[in-house]
Amino acid sequence: MALVSGASRGIGREIARQLAQQGVSVYAGVRKQKPTAFSPDRSSTVSSYREIELDVTQAGSVDAATSRILEGSGRIDILVNNAGVSDGDHDALQLDPDKFREVMDVNVLGAWRLSEAVVPAMIRNNYGRIVNVSSTLGSLHHLNRPSEPAYRISKAAVNALTRVFATRLDGTGILVNAASPGWVRTDLGGPNAPRSVQQGADTPVWLATLPPDGPSGGFFYDRAPLEW
Ligand SMILES: NC(=O)c1ccc[n+]([C@@H]2O[C@H](COP(=O)([O-])OP(=O)(O)OC[C@H]3O[C@@H](n4cnc5c(N)ncnc54)[C@H](OP(=O)(O)O)[C@@H]3O)[C@@H](O)[C@H]2O)c1
Numbered sequence: 512m513a514l515v516s517g518a519s520r521g522i523g524r525e526i527a528r529q530l531a532q533q534g535v536s537v538y539a540g541v542r543k544q545k546p547t548a549f550s551p552d553r554s555s556t557v558s559s560y561r562e563i564e565l566d567v568t569q570a571g572s573v574d575a576a577t578s579r580i581l582e583g584s585g586r587i588d589i590l591v592n593n594a595g596v597s598d599g600d601h602d603a604l605q606l607d608p609d610k611f612r613e614v615m616d617v618n619v620l621g622a623w624r625l626s627e628a629v630v631p632a633m634i635r636n637n638y639g640r641i642v643n644v645s646s647t648l649g650s651l652h653h654l655n656r657p658s659e660p661a662y663r664i665s666k667a668a669v670n671a672l673t674r675v676f677a678t679r680l681d682g683t684g685i686l687v688n689a690a691s692p693g694w695v696r697t698d699l700g701g702p703n704a705p706r707s708v709q710q711g712a713d714t715p716v717w718l719a720t721l722p723p724d725g726p727s728g729g730f731f732y733d734r735a736p737l738e739w
Pocket residue numbers: 516517518519520521522523541542543565566567568592593594595596617644645646647691692693694695696697698699700701704
């Protein structure tokens with residue numbers, strides 16, 4: 512059983528689709544459910560793909576979504592913290608505190624809230640894979656351009672969150688890793704990005720399905736370690 516946040520479109524939707532195609536039962540977290548039933552690919556034989564309402568900034572929404580899944584199945588084996596927003600091109604010398612709070616609330620606290628909500632069930636089941644969709648823009652090593660300051664800081668925090676959770680959950684059977692999808696053609700990435708959503712989703716899906724001896728506490732791009 513997998514839960515993917517921010518799966519209404521973009522990379523999250525593709526991560527959910529690829530997991531479902533691998534036979535994983537997937538809950539695609541969306542802020543607003545559409546009136547008609549959603550299928551990621553109506554021609555495919557994807558059997559278990561459901562949408563569930565999930566706004567990661569709302570504790571009540573996080574509780575309601577995770578409780579509903581756990582009441583139904585007793586487990587969430589995979590959590591992909593994918594929901595993300597950016598402050599866009601923004602001068603780091605002109606802080607917009609409200610924008611900064613919004614970006615941190617979705618990207619960092621959202622991932623934290625959702626992880627906290629699913630970890631107890633993962634511990635009970637001695638199994639879990641948590642994937643935080645981060646960004647190369649959040650790598651301190653690569654943090655050498657001034658654009659999107661709130662977004663970059665938030666993704667650096669997502670990387671730190673990954674290490675904190677990986678350390679906290681060491682030995683529990685739960686592997687926690689961060690992934691950079693690269694620059695991907697989505698609403699967030701824009702039309703000029705060189706990578707497709709399929710390419711962007713590949714590393715998160717790989718991390719979501721790691722074997723028991725897989726890494727934990729790492730940061731990966733194209734299935735290879737990336738500098739923090
Ligand atoms: N595209 C890139 O080049 C790129 C590069 C590096 C990292 N990333 C990361 O990849 C992830 C996905 O990005 P994307 O390019 O697919 O972006 P996108 O197309 O803009 O999609 C963003 C997703 O996040 C959801 N979302 C926003 N706020 C939310 C909230 N409060 N609660 C739940 N869901 C929320 C959106 O839902 P709604 O439809 O309801 O708005 C949407 O499903 C993000 O974490 C992003 O930072 C992207």
